[in-house]
Amino acid sequence: MTTITSERNLSASLPAINFNTLGLMFISGFFATVAFDLWGQVISPALGFAKLSPHGLAQSLLGSLGLPNTAFAGYFVHFYIVGLIGYPIGWMFIFAPLWQRVVGDTHWFVPSAIYGFGLWVFAIGGITSLAGLPFFLNFSGIVWVALIGHVLYGIVMVAMLKLVEGQQNR
Numbered sequence: 001m002t003t004i005t006s007e008r009n010l011s012a013s014l015p016a017i018n019f020n021t022l023g024l025m026f027i028s029g030f031f032a033t034v035a036f037d038l039w040g041q042v043i044s045p046a047l048g049f050a051k052l053s054p055h056g057l058a059q060s061l062l063g064s065l066g067l068p069n070t071a072f073a074g075y076f077v078h079f080y081i082v083g084l085i086g087y088p089i090g091w092m093f094i095f096a097p098l099w100q101r102v103v104g105d106t107h108w109f110v111p112s113a114i115y116g117f118g119l120w121v122f123a124i125g126g127i128t129s130l131a132g133l134p135f136f137l138n139f140s141g142i143v144w145v146a147l148i149g150h151v152l153y154g155i156v157m158v159a160m161l162k163l164v165e166g167q168q169n170r
Contacts, residue, residue: 015092025088027164032157033083040149050141052149054078057123060131088157091115108158116154120147 015021040052059074099111
């Protein structure tokens with residue numbers, strides 16, 4: 001039985017584009033986004049660190065592109081477009097296959113953490129600049145909370161992929 005997997009030998013093929021893959025993306029992205037938001041909006045401030053506002057970044061980006069930048073639009077982009085679709089696509093169709101091709105078979109934990117780090121560079125280094133905000137937000141406290149959040153996102157997303165795939169292979 002062929003399954004979608006984030007750790008198998010991906011040099012031969014990419015995941016199939018079907019409802020199973022879409023469901024896997026949504027499930028893994030959902031739990032990863034919840035972990036990211038729980039860390040950045042609840043746990044981090046409770047510990048005395050900065051509070052993340054990823055929907056605010058999305059709003060800023062939308063506004064800089066001349067698109068509607070309401071609070072709803074910011075939340076929609078952050079949660080649905082990025083969290084459930086964009087970042088999982090990046091892992092399943094770009095990063096994991098490249099990792100497999102370049103590094104080979106490894107445990108999923110290290111590449112998932114590296115992927116999360118890459119997401120942080122992309123979001124805080126790139127998207128903030130496109131949105132007209134200071135590069136890496138001037139390395140304020142929010143940047144370091146976002147680093148932990150993005151690495152956590154990568155780890156939780158791939159852990160959920162592995163969990164669901166393990167259940168599918170039973």
